[in-house]
């Protein structure tokens with residue numbers, strides 16, 4: 536394996552740590568208070584930085600699917616907006632509207648599903 540391929544593998548791993556942090560934090564809340572936590576923001580930030588780094592064609596011999604990456608980026612921005620709105624609602628009323636809370640988990644899973652199933 537070339538060093539650049541190893542480096543890309545490390546960035547993929549960081550991307551997965553971001554996904555695990557975001558989704559794990561959400562699952563904890565799904566079985567708890569169904570609120571928004573700062574850990575979700577950290578997971579999203581880590582997934583975003585690593586994902587954008589992976590959206591450039593380095594360390595691979597195949598072509599990237601930029602339509603797929605664009606869709607993932609839009610979904611990521613929407614998740615960020617929902618976490619932000621959820622946090623504001625939580626501050627004001629003490630809880631997050633259920634539709635908003637569930638959308639965060641569904642969209643996070645959707646992005647992981649798109650990553651794995653859309654080739």
Ligand code: HEM
Pocket residue numbers: 543547550551554557579582583585586587589590604605607608611614643644646647650651
């Ligand atoms: C909440 C947001 C996101 C989640 C949950 C997520 C999830 C995942 C998962 C589970 C994988 C591993 C599957 C695989 O290796 O095929 C992956 C890979 C990847 N993601 Fe994401 N992702 C997110 C956002 C993004 C964004 C915004 C971008 C870039 C615009 C991006 C770019 C990529 C790329 C390029 C890979 C393939 C890595 C490789 O094999 O070289 N992701 N993502």
